[in-house]
Amino acid sequence: MTATMKLVSSVRRLGCVLAFCFLALFLWGLPVARALDNGLAMTPTMGWLHWERFMCNVNCQEEPDSCVSEKLFLQIAEIMASDGWKDVGYEYLCIDDCWMAPERDSEGRLQADSKRFPGGIRRLANYVHSKGLKLGIYADVGNKTCAGFPGSFGYYDIDAETFADWGVDLLKFDGCYCDSIKHLADGYKHMSLALNRTGRSIVYSCEWPLYMWPIFKPNYTEIREYCNHWRNFADVYDSWQSIRSILDWTTSNQERIVPVAGPGGWNDPDMLVIGNFGLSRDQQITQMALWAIMAAPLLMSNDLRHISLEAKALLQDKDVIAINQDPLGKQGYRLRKVQ
Structure with a gap:
């Protein structure tokens, strides 16, 4: 069975279950806008991001195995390198919010929390790179991060230099x-x-368009010139209702967002929550299939130590990943809706 046949088969299995159904998804044939000229993300980014599963848990004293810490990222890096994840394309190990110390250092630089990240970010990056992986980190365009840690406003240049000096390979920039x-x-x-x-x-x-939508319609042509991928909608949660709301928003706005996606710049519907607790088997298949068809970044948020x-087989399905990683980079869209 071909990759496309397997994908269509997975989606059709759910056709009578879903209140909405993607009967068919086709490639949008319009030319894409000019992309950010950094030569990166020519196919959708693949990796692991801590947020949905581990949130802002900083209580390492009582929950040492599930807090946002150096220990967690070292363990996940080891598993990504040794258990087939890197081999199928998941290469970015990404830190989200709550990694920082409450204050910048005496030179105005961001610093990791010294208790939870005793080796600092540079040492963590070196370890991640030694495993053949890449490290992502989180910061915020505003005065504070969403969790209240130091924001980058007024410090954009020094923060960019700091991340580069540490060996960071991806920046998630919140709003x-x-x-x-x-x-x-x-x-x-x-x-x-x-x-x-x-x-x-x-x-x-x-996350530029996400924070613009409540007030103004984003200029996606401009956003694509500056960003490699961009969030459009609210955070995903470990529930089918959350997945469905993302899909509903995406299809309702597809005429604006689909044409601009392509090599170097992608619409990001947020994390894969496959392997957690809120989705049935069929719902997990649906998320994986549709994220692949939508040419979305495949950033898992789960506990790879206990999956x-x-x-694991679904997330590592090479045929489905091949759909997502097609070098042509055309995002699928909904042709019609079946009640």
């Missing part, structure tokens, strides 16, 4: 605590240019 839409847009542009000036190859993951063989 909390901005004073205005101008602050938001200017900040995202400034950081994009600052990252490129470092000379290091750093994938730039933005079922069934979920």
Whole structure:
């Protein structure tokens, strides 16, 4: 059975179960806008991100195995390298919010929490690189991160230089605590240019349109010129209702967002929650299949130390991943809806 046949078969199994059904998905044939000129993310980014599964758990004293810490990332890096994840394309190990110390250092630089990351980010990056993987990190365009740690406003250049010096390979740049839409847009542009000036190859993951939508319609042509992928909708949670709301929003706005996606710049519907607790087997198949068809970044958020063989096989399905990683980079869209 071909990759396409296997994918269509997985989706059709769910056709009578879902309240909405993607009867067919086709490739949008319009030319894409100019992409960020950093030569990165020519296919959708693949990797692991801590947020949905581990959130902002900083209580390492009572929960040492599930807090946001150096220990967690060292363990996940080891598993990604040794248990087939890297081999099928999951190469970015990404830190989300809550890694920072509450204050910058005496030179104005961000610093990791010294108790939870005793070796600092540079040592963690060196270890991740030694496993043939790449390290992602999190910061915020505003005055504070969403969890209240130091934001990058007023520090874009120094933060970009710090990340490059540490050996970071991807930056997820959030949009909390901005004073205005101008602050938001200017900040995202400034950081994009600052990252490129470092000379290091750093994938730039933005949340720019997500924070614009409540007030203004984003200019996706402009966003694509500065970002490698961009979040459009609210955070995913470990539930079918969350997955469905993302799919509903995506299809409702597909005429705006699908044409702009392609090599170097992708619509990001947020993390894969396969291997957690909230989705049935068929719902997990649906998320994997549709994220692949939508040319979405495949960033898992789960506990790879305790994942079922069934979920692992789905996430590592080479035929489905091949759909996602097609070099042509055309995002699928919904042709019609069956009640």
